Amino acid sequence: MLQLSRKRFLYTCNVTRRELLLTAAWATASYGSAQEGYPGTPYRDYSRCLPDFLRDLAAKAYERRNRELAKLTTPEAVRERQRWARSTFWKLIGGMPQRTPLNARTIDVLKRDGYEIEKIVYESRPNFHIPALLYLPSGPAPYPSILFQMGHSANGKAYEGYQRCCQGLVKLGFMVLAFDPMGQGERIYYPGPSGQSRLGPPTAEHTVPGRQMLLYGDTATRVQVWDAVRSLDYLAAHPLADPKRIGATGQSGGGTLTMMLAAVDDRLAAAVICSGNTENFACAQFIPPGSTDDAEQNLLGSAPLGFDRWDLLYPLAPKPLLVSVSDKDSFGTYSPNYIASGWEEFQKLRKIYEVLDAEDRLGWVSTSLPHALAYDSRLSVYNWFSRWLKGEKTPIGREPDVEPEPDRALWVSPDGNVVKSFGGKTPFLLNKSRKVTRRPADLAKLLAVEHPAKGLRMRVLKRQPSRNVEIEAVEVQTSAHVWVPAWVFLPRKAGDVRAACLLLEPASRNTRWNEGGLYQKLAESGAAVCVASLRGIDDLEPEYGRGAARYARTRNTEEYYAWASLILGRPMLGQWVTDTLALTAALRARPEFAAVPLTVAALDKMTVPALCAAALDPGISRLYLVHGLVSFQSVVETEMYRTSFANFVPGFLNHTDLPEIAASIAPRPVVLVGTVDGAGAEADPAVVRKQYPGSHVDVLSESGWDVPYLHRFTGIY
Secondary structure, eight states, X not given: OHHHHHHHHHHHHOOOHHHHHHHHHXXXXXXXXXXXXXXXXXXXXXXXXXXXXXHHHHHHHHHHHXXXXXXXXXXXXXXXXXXXHHHHHHHHHTOOOOXXXXXXXXXXXXXXXXXXXXXXXXXXXXXXXXXEEEXXXXXXXXXXXXXXXXXXXXXXXGOHHHHHHHHHHHHTTOEEEEEOOTTSTTOOSSBOTTSSBTTSSHHHHHXXXXXXXXXXXXXXXXXXHHHHHHHHHHHHHOTXXXXXXXXEEEETHHHHHHHHHHHHOTTOSEEEEESOOOOOSSOTTOOTTOSOOSGGGOOTTOGGGTOOGGGGGGGGTTSOEEEEEETXXXXXXXXXXXXXXXXXXXXXXXXXXXXXXXXXXXXXXXXXXXXXXXXXXXXXXXXXXXXXHHOOOSOOOSOOXXXXXXGGGGOSSTTSXXXXXXXXXXXXXXXXXXXXXXXXXXXXXHHTOOOOOTTOOOEEEEEEEETTEEEEEEEEEEETTEEEEEEEXXXXXXXXXXXXXXXXXXXXXXXXXXXXXXXXXXXHTTEEEEEEOOTTSGGGOXXXXXXXXXXXXXXXSHHXXXXXXXXXXXXXXXXXXXXXXXXXXXXXXSHHHHTSOEEEEEEGGGHHHHHHHHHHOTTOOEEXXXXXXXXXXXXXXXXXXXXXXXXXXXXXXXTOOHXXXXXXXXXXXXXXXXXXXXXXXXXXXXXXXXXXXXXTEEEEOSOOOSHHHHHHHTTOO
């Protein structure tokens, strides 16, 4: 690669050999550790730390799952895996809800040429309404029936491509139920003045409440799957339906939901997955942050169990299953492995169908067209269901005449929004109304924290003199593949150290390092100061993954890496706590820090890992937390919350909250400065004090990430 680059460089620029060698040396120093003998600071490529950490977890999950799949050589072993997959999926998404009355009612009937459309509404949970269209064919009943699930269309069931498929199916003799998913069509839960979502794309309507749900151990996945199960309840119980000939299909997000429905419901006799999310997370050549998507598509905690997206399809075997993909997704979505991963997993599923003597019931079809339910893909849907639910052998060569209708013509609710028209609950209100009884849990296990390695030491990369202080460039290995770089500021005379402090910056450790800056002033005053940005932040911000540029850009964010970490069983909060504990252990191993109490001072989102680290490390003498979140309870009580998702942990509120963790630190002092609520606004100090009643806690309202306050509360006087 380097030789090719040299040739290209020489050809295009006609540079001298000396210039070329200098360029090559610069490239070597920039992309990883410097060459042996290089006299400068031996920095490494920190941008690879978090991706490499996640790659390792994904590789282990991939190996774990493959070992289990290799054992599926008999029908009995397959059936056991199917039972395991179903129960594991329910466990991962929060458990199977209880069935409640559907309270279904027909609002209107539209007469069309050769079929009718019934506008219906029912409740998947009490007062949680689903608007749906039931396409009824002409001809004798009972009808083979299809549950049609939407992709991420803002107008849900009225989306033109989905209307075409539903009309095509009904004209071919199928009864079709098409319903709006959460946050789409007539189920916009965060409407703006125009009625459209004020959050933007439909995926945000899934994810914004989905994040809040996981704090109680629930998921948007469970909401979406249960809506599908209850819709299937309505369809299967319809007097004109043949309950033994029910299929399900959907495109994109609807294809993924069809995969999930296949995992939990035996009533399906056949399924077609169109452009579902078929890239496994624990896959070969994993490219972080992986195929993370909106909240319901991320199976949190699945990787350590050896469970992945393709396991959703195993319970359906040996029933007919067609997987339809867009080959363009291989360079238009998450990674260049997108299709390759699906094809690899399809071969594994094919072996299951062979064990069950049903090879002909599993199919794969692809299109060269973009990610959509285009004409050729719809023909594949028609032919698969006609073959397996109607027994027809003659291929369908053309789509029946279809004519999509305006959105308003298909509204079930008078106002085009079920909450506005029928009242009822939103996902936010459902989650907010939960009543939980806290069950004590081991905080380290809840966060999946790694404790520091025995004998951990800080590596000093280089020491530089500055005005009245010495500045060290250091690093600490906190996990496999992860080294956290930090600055250490020391008074010129070792005997002048009167206090020690670890500062955790939320954005960059590099903005206040200069002469006259905060860190240097603290050191000039007699403090030994370590300043670090934890993994994923600043110098540890991850490198871009391969694949479509727009996906690499939009997904190279803290939130997507937080989702990836949760899927792989290692919450980002736990990783940050791991980094903090390693730093404090390495600092105490140094004589400058060991002789005096150690304060951890943190700003904004870093206050949560600092608080959790102090609860796990009694060697932290005091905490100074500025602009920190008051509680996660305030997050679930705030519809438009603003706080870092990287600090979210599934089921956190079932076990503890930030005030309880602070109480456990007593009698060590905790100072809370400018604490904020779930909306990101500064909370009333009286309200904060009520939640933090301990005498070891000081609550202040003034801003305090500056020299006077840090002097006062870190022991420098």
